[in-house]
Amino acid sequence: MRRSRAADRSSVIWRWVGIVVLGLAPAIALAQWLGYPTPGIPRKPGGAPDMQAPAPRTRDGHPDFSGIWFANVPSKDYCKEKDCVQEERMAREQINLGIKMPGGLPYTEWSKQQMVSRRAHGGRDDPHTYCKPPNYPRAWTLPQHTKIIQTPDEMVLLHEFNAAYREVYLDGRPLPVDPNPTWNGYSTGHWEGDTLVIETNGIRDDMWLDIQGSPITESARVTERLKRVNLGLMKVEIAVNDPKAYTRPWSVTIEMALQVDTQMLEEICMDNEQDVKLYRPE
């Protein structure tokens, strides 16, 4: 009788242990996916991804942009000592979107005035410091990953910052007329050969394009041209026509590198934002 009770207790304990272990399984598996091989991509004999392989295509013959992307920035290796930790690589355009444009972005006087105070205050006025959404086109250059999911009628972009999303309709619908402004605006795409041309309107009036505070306003029309050069490289040409903020239309090109054998990791900014209070008070 005693044995039976002990066996019962043991059985109950093991059942709970099982439940706890199963409950933890997703967390354990999550960490493992950081090295989990991305399926379905061409690889070299040793198993390394063949980043120079031709760009994949969908069943209807268009380039397939699906995958996880991060701004591709080969940077100088400052490590001189054997135990130096190699740097992280990020787009210089994150700081100044027009860094590679001769003369810089063509700011209007209004924009210049905006940027005087924005620069003087450091990051204190930046919407991102306050954990606002990762608005495109700025989001291409942020230090989080973008995951593209492409279907014949729609492209969905998932962004790690605040676990955000953006939709680009490929079903032929027109851009909205007099849309309610939003962080990502309203986007439609069409194909010009192997280039996906994304048109966007309906952007909010108070957004930044980079850390130094280059503005983009409600008057903007943004055109992004996506070209997948090969498996590993995508070029995103960002063309902005915003007469309030810029004296003429301009464009820059960002290079995005495919991220393989990894996964999307959420970064919920409001979880523990503490930098706002560190800037100089008013």
Place this chain on the structure above:
Amino acid sequence: MMAKTLSFRLLVAGVALAAASAAGAHHSQSEFDFKSTVEVEGFVTNLDWRSPHSRLYVEALDAQGKTVNWDFELPSPMTLMRRGWKRDSLKPGEKVKIKAATARHFPNIGYAIVIRDGSGKPLFTGVTQIYEPEPQAKTP
């Protein structure tokens, strides 16, 4: 050699980071003065593993021998995990050596530049990497 190289890097950083950001940051790092660094040796009290920046709290003695609690900013868990960190990579009680840029307006707060764990091994911090100052492209 290490200190020398870092000093050079920080000199460069003073120019480059005036309006720049540290890797993994989503905003300007101008609340920290990368020309003003501090070296702290102490014991971990907590690794606060949350976004947008992980924070490492360290108990150390100041020049007067008084115990102070330092708050060091780090990249987000997302960025750190991709560079080999785990949420328990530094445990409470572990001895650490840290070099950090100091906060401009608050004491005992810094952005970690170099962290060495109890065994002396350096950990990725996201800010040891300094951009080569890149000038604005000139009009031809």
